[in-house]
């Protein structure tokens with residue numbers, strides 16, 4: 433079911449409505465005008481004074497569109513072409529080898545298809561990362577809202593920021609930012625320069641952190657498979673002195689961590705590192721299905737929540753996941769952490785993701801928010817108290833949409 437919102441003030445009624453900020457409503461309704469929500473509440477209250485048309489959507493729940501904070505659309509052509517080997521660095525090497533043998537048009541075709549499937553999976557906002565810029569024109573054509581992070585990889589620190597700002601966008605649909613790939617692929621000075629730039633423009637900053645045991649080994653000792661990979665690719669820097677610190681501590685020493693820093697993965701982060709992240713109010717981005725595929729460990733999501741962090745969800749790319757689905761990520765979080773309430777998991781999939789990407793009016797349903805809504809067909813007669821559990825444990829193949 434796909435419904436285009438009417439441009440005139442129209443009331444939409446549903447058996448349930450999940451505002452995210454505030455309790456779910458039974459027999460709920462909202463009024464939208466030109467793609468914005470102007471009123472939300474119980475049907476009887478919203479109906480009062482509304483003289484325009486109304487549409488009853490029936491036995492459905494209305495939800496805000498989902499947020500995928502971490503993707504790499506430009507790697508979509510790698511789907512099913514890589515198998516997990518048990519070693520993170522072997523996977524990286526395979527990725528680089530396979531990637532170099534794929535034709536340009538195949539990358540575009542696969543990225544377009546991936547974007548289309550994200551639409552059907554109910555995603556309304558994504559944080560896409562790329563070092564080719566291939567996905568920018570596709571994002572512009574797509575109905576999804578996007579933050580595009582130009583990814584920086586330069587361990588020797590020979591490049592300067594202006595090299596990455598060539599495709600700096602001034603686009604109402606796409607927010608442009610910079611993202612260093614990881615603490616082991618970008619020089620410390622360049623990491624700090626990127627952070628200073630994103631801070632100056634009040635933009636989100638994103639990087640992969642504490643993903644694999646090899647990353648931890650490299651930052652602690654300067655040795656191991658990552659050192660060999662850098663040397664093999666002519667990227668080793670003789671001036672680099674291993675900090676002898678775990679990844680989160682290292683980034684903190686560089687002044688990188690704050691509430692606008694999205695730390696992707698954290699599958700290797702220790703209790704101490706998570707505690708440090710909570711003091712800095714950084715934004716963990718959890719990509720459990722990718723972590724499971726690569727066998728790099730499972731992040732301590734329950735501890736993050738206990739310490740007041742607001743984790744969000746990402747899929748990473750189709751090189752380490754079989755789908756870019758936040759519905760599937762929610763179900764996986766529930767499977768690994770049944771003690772986390774489904775309502776919190778839903779916040780991870782919506783409002784906390786939009787906050788991490790610094791996008792206003794997305795990830796919740798309230799006056800002033802964007803009317804980008806999902807129609808969840810209830811699989812059976814579900815009592816209100818079981819609604820979140822139903823959404824998280826029984827993800828539908830496809831979601832309906834109500835959009836303007």
Ligand SMILES: [Zn+2]
Nearest residue numbers: 504640748749
């Ligand atoms: Zn990634």
